Amino acid sequence: MGQSLFTLDEVNAQIASFKKALLAIGLGKEIVIDGETIRNADPDEIRRTLKWLESERNALLGSSPGLFFNQGVVSR
Numbered sequence: 001m002g003q004s005l006f007t008l009d010e011v012n013a014q015i016a017s018f019k020k021a022l023l024a025i026g027l028g029k030e031i032v033i034d035g036e037t038i039r040n041a042d043p044d045e046i047r048r049t050l051k052w053l054e055s056e057r058n059a060l061l062g063s064s065p066g067l068f069f070n071q072g073v074v075s076r
Contacts, residue, residue: 008057
């Protein structure tokens, strides 16, 4: 298992929150993350945070990020 500042449950909860935030800002809505209301969120920053959280989750699970299996072919 990899090292992380968070537990797997914490990372999964954050991923869920940031995904909801990304969908909300796409609809022009305010978002609330950890009790803080954000009115003009930067979608690129949210995407970067999601990528980082995914790498944290992969570290916790001991998986290699970016590995895909498609029709018998493994690619990065």
